[in-house]
Structures are given as C-alpha cells and as structure tokens.
Amino acid sequence: MLKRKWLIASTACLFICFFWSFLYSLGSGGSLNQLESAFQDRVMVQSDAERAPDTDIKIIKIDQQSIEALGQFPWDRGLYAELITKLAEAGAKAIALDVVLAEPGNDPVSDGMMAEVMKKYSNVILPVVFNFKARQDGVGEMETESILYPADTIGAGPDQVGHINVMQDRDGTVRMLTVGLEAEDGKAIPAFSVKLANYLLDAQHQVYWNEQEDAWYRGMERIPVNSRNQIATEFYTKPREEISLETGYDSQSFVDVLTGEIDAGFYENNVVLIGPYASGLQDEYITPLSSTLKMFGVEIHANMVQSLVAGKFFTKAQAPVNYAVIIGLTLLSFLLFERFMGTRAFIVYGLLAVLFLGGWVMSSYFLNYFITVTYPFLAMTSMFIFTVVMHYVSERRERSRVTNIFGRFVPRTVVDEMLSSGEEVKVGGQRRDISVVFVDIRGFTPMSEKLEPEQVIQVLNEYLDICTKAVFKCSGTLDKFIGDGVMAIFGAPISQPNHPEMAVRAALEMKRQSAELEERCLREIGVPVRFGVGINSGPAVVGNIGSEMLRLDYTAIGDTVNLAARLEANAKPGQILISEETLARVQGLFKTESIGEIKVKGKEKPVLVTEVLGDAEA
Template identity: 40%
Template sequence: MKIKLKHVMAVLTALALLCLYRGTFSQAEFFFQDHVMQRESPVDTQIVIVAVDDQSLEDLGTWPWSRSAHAQLVDTLSEGKPEVIAFDVTFATSSDEESDSEFVDAVARAGNVVLPVYGTFSESARLGAIEAEELSEPFDGLKEAAAATGHINTITDSDRVVRKALYSFNKDGVQVNSFTWEIYKLYMQRLGKQADASKLPLDGFQRFPIAYTSSPNQYEAISYSAVLSGDVPADYFTNKIVLIGPYAVGFNDDYLTPMNDKQAMNGVEIHANILQQLMEQDFKRELDWKWNALVLLASVVLAYYLFRKLNMLLSFLSVAALIAVFIGGGRYLYGQGILLSLGYAVPLLAVSCLAVVIFNYVSELVERRRVTDIFGRYVAPQVVSQILKNGEDGLKLGGSRRVLTVLFVDIRGFTPLSEKAEPEEIVEILNEYLDLTASCIFEQEGTLDKFIGDATMAIFNAPLLLEDHPMKAVRAAWAMKQGSVELEKKLTERFGFGVKFGIGIHTGPAVFGNIGSKTRMDYTAIGDTVNTAARLESNAKPGQIVLSESTYEAVKDRILAESLGEIKVKGKEQGIHIYELEGLK
C-alpha cells in the first residue's frame, strides 16, 4: 500500500490522542498554561499579609517566638475588627503554660481566627478523596478556641510548580477542608452569606486549578513587629482578611508558581491568591479529555485540508494562523472559565508542518526514483534526470549544437538466426545482446539514444558534458566486443552458430535535444555526424569496430588500431578514412 499524507497525519493524530489520554506530555501542557493562560490582575486590597519577615526576626528574636507575642498580635488586630485572622503557622505542640494560655484566650476572644492543620500521606494515591495517614493539629485548647481549622498541604506538579489547590482530604472518615476554604467560608458567614463548595471544579483528587492574580510580592505585606509596635494602627485592618505567615528565607515555605518559574512565592501569598480566586468566584474548569480530543481532531482535519488544497507556503502560513487562533481561543476560553488543552493540539499542528515537509521531500525522492527506474528503461537515465531537473522546460522541443561522439552497433548474422529459432527465443537473445550494449554504454557515461530493431544508437557528451567522450565511446565499444564472446559461445552451443557485433564510431558536430511534435517527441541527435556513424557501422564486418578519422585522432595514443584506408559511403561525395580498433593500450 502506498503511504499517503492522510496516513501520516492519522498516525500523528493517534499518537497525540494516546498521549493526551495518558497525560504523557504534561510539560508542554504546563508551558501553555503558564505562559498563555495565566495573566496578572489587580490584587484585592481587602487581603493583607502580616509577614514574619527578617525585620520581625531582628526585632523579636529567633523563631519560634513566645505564644504571648501571638496573643498580643491577635488582640491588636482584633481592635481593628478584621473579618478573619488566619495563621499560616502551625502550633502542634505546647510551649510554656502561661504563654499558651494567653494565646488560647486571645484566639477565643477574637472569635474569627483560623488555624492550620497538616496531613501526612502515603506516596501513592488513587482517584477520589485522598486519605491522610497522620494529621498534625493545634495543641489541646487552641483548636477548640479557633473559629475553624483547615489544612495547608501544598501539592506540586512534576516540575515542582504549584498549579492546583487541594480542596480537601479525609482522615479516619472525616473530611478536612483546606485552609483557604475555611477562611473563605468564615468570611462569607460574617457577611451573612454561605460558601458553596459545589461550584468548585474539582478533579479526581479533589483539586482545582489556581487562577493566580499576581507574581510574588504583590500583596501588601506588613511586618509582624510593625503591628505589635503600633506603627500600623489597628483600624487599618478593619473589615480585612489578615493572613499571618512566614516571609523570611529560612522558613523554606516558598514554591514556584506559573507566574514566575524562577522566583519562588511564599506559601502565605499562594493562600492569598487562592482566597482572592474564591472571593471572585474565578474558577477554571478543565475540559474532559474527550472534548480536548475532539478539538484536537477538528484542528488536524482542518490542517490536513489546508495542506491538500494550498501550496506549501500558503498552507504553512494558514496553519500558523490556525495555531495563533488556537492560542487566542484558549486564552479567551480561560477568561470564560474553561481550561482548554493546548499542550497537544498546538505541538501536533507544528509537528504536522514538519511532517508535511519530510513527507513531500521523501515522496519526491521516491517518485523521482520511480520515474527514473521506469522511464529510464525507455530513454537514457541522463535524459530522465534532465527532465526531472528542468520540469516542463525539459520537455520543450528544441536542440543544442555540440561536438558529440556517436556510436552505432548492430548484430551481424541476426537474420539467419531468426530463421532457425522460435520467436520467443529470438526475443530472449535480442534482449541479452541489447542489455549488453546498454550496460556498456551506461558504464562509460554515455546516453542510450534508442534501439532500432537489433541495432543500438548511443551518444556521448549529451545531454551532460563529458570529458574525453571519444575515448569513452571507444571503451564502450571494446567492452561490447569482449562481452559478446560469452554470448556467442552460448548461441553456438545452442544453435550451431553465433552472431557478432558490427560497430561504427564517429566524432563531430551535431544537434541534440527533444525532436518531434508536441504530442510525441524523441530525445536524440541529428546531423551528418549521426549519419556518418551509421554508415561506418553498416560497413563494419562481423566483430569489427570501425573508427572515423576524427575519433581516431582523439584517441590514437591510447589504442591499438589499424588503418583500413579510405572508403566511400552513401550520401557523402568525399571518401572517409577509417580505422579498425584492435585493442586498448
């Protein structure tokens, strides 16, 4: 079966669909999500971060600080009546009883403090709610005093970038919601509203894509110690959501995000991004792979149509435009809350362009070889190459004048043999002799002009220029004579007598090219040189190679030849001095 472009496109599409289903090229998908989908937008000033930064560590000493400092911070913030206070700092163990008690009382008085828990999981997980093996919670008393608790587990993709938020997991059959969800839920309760988790576009692992608002360090971050010292008045936090978390390098609580794959974002700022997404209800729902597969198929069908209907340049430009539309459409749909997969369709379209180039190149090579093999059985390979090279120009009628060496070879004794052998045997014998003449001509880079019954005509130095073409013609003739010995022996054993070649060679000016009509033409040479060579062949005796004087003068230092004197040939008034080739030096 001949391989066609549609077969190549079908194989590429099948591979792309398989990779899409298995998520093989997730890195390509991540690239488009990060660089095409995610775009910065204004941060919500209602969200404020109180940062445990380097300045605070310098002012308050090394971490961990006394729980009394946290109690003082909660009381100070509470004076300003913020909507929610949330610590992105774990308090899993007790410290001294007095400071712990102060902290518990402050949290209880505030009534709007959310505290974190942290789950530990096994290395593998199956689709569905993830089950935690262990759960680290606030110490006894503090958990009861908190308005809510939520997990701060962060799950990165294979490239260590945080792109999804884990909504919940289970621990001993109890659902543990995320830190940001509990903050958002408490915030909505204080506004007299209700948070609706059914709107979250969760995947099989209870995750949803994060629509980041900002790159690192865009949310307002106030130093922890500045709040304690009163440098920032408490009423500044009125009606705000206050997130308290590490900002210093030593905490190692930072992650790469789609907004910047070089500069890490502090964990508390990632919570701020997720929280703003929840507040704005800016959810991004991933299309099922079947819909993405349908889009991929449609794009490939359109690309194939363009490849078939347009020339290569226009088709490539059209596919490039299609890719641009695809990317623009993906970005538009992202704004509408739909996360379209670009990591497979766009590369597939690009690879399709490359595949078309390779396919066309290989097809042209195969076709050129096929035409050369088939057409070369009827005309010389040089003529085929010239036609393929020049296209239609190579098929125009016309000729060029050049000095050529023309060789004619005929089989002597063929008529008597025809009377004794069957027609099928005659064809077999003739084919063997003609194959011998053709191979000798090609070996010396000559052009096989035509077969004329049991005769062969060859030209040297056309269509391609050939150095020392008289000598190459002489070598071809001598090879024919030597090769005929074995054939003659075979015929003698079979029929009682053999046949020999008669060869004539002449060098001189001639016109060569496409001769004939527009509907039927022949690549050949015409002129007196051709006629003379034919006359020399007709005067050659069985087994004799006759050279004209012009050919002899060009090769005499490299051959053994005997002068046969001057002969008269039909069509010429003056005699021709001829020589018999007896060997090569």
C-alpha cells in the first residue's frame, strides 16, 4: 500500500514538473507570461525618490504649440537644419533628430542645408528604421524586410545613424531596449540611445559591438542581451509627466528654441533629442509604468540613454536555469508536503512561498537577475494541492478501513461517534435512559455434545449473525458476545426516543429469522436450538470501561442491565420476557401475556414479568 502511494505521488510530481516546464517552453505570451511581465515591471518601477532624470539629457518637443506656429507637420527640413546649427554652435554634445528622413524632401535646397549640417557637425544623429517581416521563420528571429536609411540627398555618414525601433512585447508594452540590429551587409547598427549614451560615457565605458565574440559590451562589461540583442530598460520619468528638472527631462518647445526665446546656449554640453511630442503624430507607447497612459517615443529614447549610462542591466535567466528552478522547487515541494500533513502542510507551504518569492525579489532587486516566477510558483502550488488531496483521500480510505475492522469488535455506532468527536477515548461514562437486551441460545450444550467443534462454531456463528443483523436493523448497539449469548443496547450511544419499542422489535426479528435454522438443527441433530430473550428499560451508566492504556470496552452497567440479564436467564426456549418498566413504555404496540411475578436473583421482591407474543396487529 505504501509503495503504491509513493508510486502515485512520484508520478504526479514528474507530471507536474513536465507540465509547467512545457508551458514555460511554449512562451505563448498568454496570461501567465503577462503576469510574469507584470511582476518584473513592479520590481523595476522606481520610487519618486529614486527617479532622478539625468540633467545632461534634454528634449526639444515637436509639440502642438510648435505645429500651430510653424505649420502642418512634416516640416521643411530647413527648419531642422537651422535648429541643429544653433545647438551645435552653442556646444551641444550630441543632437539626435527623432524624425524619419528616408525620402528626398520637396525642396532640394532644404535637403542641401541638412547635408551641410551633417557634413559640418559629426555629432548629429539621424534615425534608421528597420521593417521586419510580419511572419518570422522561427521563435526569437528578427528577419528584416527592409531598412529605411536617411535619404542620400542628406548625406548622413555611417557613424551618424542609429536605429529608432521601439520593440513592444506581446502585450503591447515597451520594456526592452534593442541595443543593435544587423544590416544587410552584416554590420551592426546601434540603437539611437547607444549612439547618444556614448557621448555621455568616458572612453573606458563606451558601448560597442564586439564582432569576434558576437556580443555587445559596455567598456569591459559584457551586456547580457537576449537572442534579439535586447536588454530591459529602466524608466526615470512617468508618461505625460509634467516635465521639470525635478521630475523629468528638461523639455522645451521646438519653436521656442528656434526663435531664440530659449537660448541655444542652454544646451551646452548636453545630449539633445528632438522628436514628436503630440498625440496626433502617433509616436507614443505603453510602458510598464502605466497600462493606460502612453509615453512619447522621444522620451522613451531619453530613458534608454540614461539606462545605458547608468549601466544597471537587468538580466533574464536562460531557459536551463528556469527549468532547473521549476523542477527543483517541485521536487522540494514533493518531499516537504509528503512529510507534513494537515495544518503543518499549510504552514510549510506558506513559508516555502514566502522564501521563494522573497528570494526572487532579492535576486531581481539587488542582483538585477530575473528568474521565472509564475511557473515555479504554480508548480509548487500544484504539488501542494495534489498532496493535500492525496492525504485526504488516503486518510479517508484509512479511516474507512479502521472503521470496518474496529466495527467488527465494537458497535459501529460507537466507532462513528468516537471518530466524529475527534476526542481521545477515555475511561468514564454518562447516565442514559436505555433498553438492554440479553439473548441466550437454549439447547446449546446438548448440541455441542453431538457435533464436531467446527460444526458447533458454524451453527453458533449463524445464530449470532441472526442476532447481530436484527440488532443493527433496529438501530441498536451490539455491546458484546457472551459465549453463546448476546448483549445489545438501544438508546446509546445514539439517542432513541422509542428505544424500548426498537428493543422488542429486534427480539421479535431474531425469533422470526431463527425459525429456519431451528428447523434444520432439529432435523439434522435432533436438538431444537432456540433463543431465550430478556429485555429491561431504565437508567444505566453507559461509556468506556477498562484500562485507559491497554483495553477499553464500551458497555452499560447498572441495575437495569442486571435485571435484563435475570429475565433472559428465566426465559424458556423461544420466549421473550420484558420487565414491568418496558411493558409500560410499549403498551398497546405488541401482543403480550402476563407471566406474573417471579423471584430473580439480586432482588428482594418478586418482579412482574410479561411475555411478548408478537405485534399487536398480528
């Protein structure tokens, strides 16, 4: 039995490991993956005190105010050339224009002005846009359909471009910075933010692509990108936040800087991003900071720049590590939950959950290392639920087995009461009003002399079986077998308002059921074996009597019990004798005949005895 139980539990453990590992491997982007991302978002969100936007990063907004002042967007490229020239001459470290200029403009003169700017100022960065295939050939692939470079009429050099692709997760949220993308010639094109971050980093911490090692580095530190060259980015500003030096990147309207209302010298030694900052320009995205408010693309790039400068990279654990966590936690849960049961199992589950989640938070917050959290936790919970159910089923099965075995030695009603009470069995009893039935086989001794011992046992068992079934049929408690006799109680441990009636009916049932057996004994051995029954009703002490440590018997004691035994001793074969007390309680229910007063052992005065002949209706 134990071996079978362990086999089932081990099989379930392996199934749970496989099931959750398989779901993790699918990476389907369903609700579990969204929950996983939500947990990571919570860890990465910084408090207001922790958020400190870099003052060296500034934004010039192409906002509604500028559109109203300068005309409908897109603008003439001469405006960009004029603003960039002002900023460059004022000493800006780098200027990034987050506006796609992939086609030649309507005015060749304006394109020529931009070309002059790009040639004169090497610290100007223009965007490259990668268009990916709608259907990728494999998981994790990023196959390119086309790449949009700045128009040839603008003449941006290879060191003056960076891709501006903002990659969204399956739930539409921007969490990752794509450090670099591969061009047609196999060369890596860094992200917009990488190009700008390098203007803020010293020579020892530049971000670059190591072609020999096929990896991205920040100085001597390898950047832990995923298969798509992505790394989790931190956010230092909230979507649609009032921009100020205290809460966000300094942000000014394009037209104010162009017209000189904001002095270009304000941007000296700063990295400047110029980009759309109006909802109508459709360059805004959901971030982990809010599921409803979107953040403009130019501000996302600013946050990515600062994230690269800070060098605090969040690493996602590789698949083998996550598989090991799922399997390890499931096996640990299996070993613990198999050992502890009941309330202790719930306590162990709570402690294990706290330790796991606490370890995950510590790893994420302090080590910037993300292991999967939902799949191991659900695997642990599944193992816990299985073991609780397993223990419950096993306990019910064992309880049923013990009840069946124990019920053969003591009354089944007593077993049920003891189990349901949940209390330890103790010596003692309580005063109850009951009816007691004593039954004895008349003619048993002559029969024993004529039959072999095995035959005697067989006949005796048949008689006792008749008695037992009759008692149980009438909801009585079989107290004990006394040699060839039986003692039964009615009204305890389960109360019965009509226990005298049920006791008499049980006696009549014994008499009816024994007729066939009586006839067979008379025919085969020549001895008429019949019952003699005595019944009395009244108060008695009912409970457990004996040794509390070794053996207890559930029984009844008192004068009521003694008189019932005396009546049975005076009963002739086939006779059912009841006391005056019992007669008074069943008057009119049965056909009776008075025997008169008889002298019984232990009583000074004779007692009135009545014989029950059958049901009153009969």
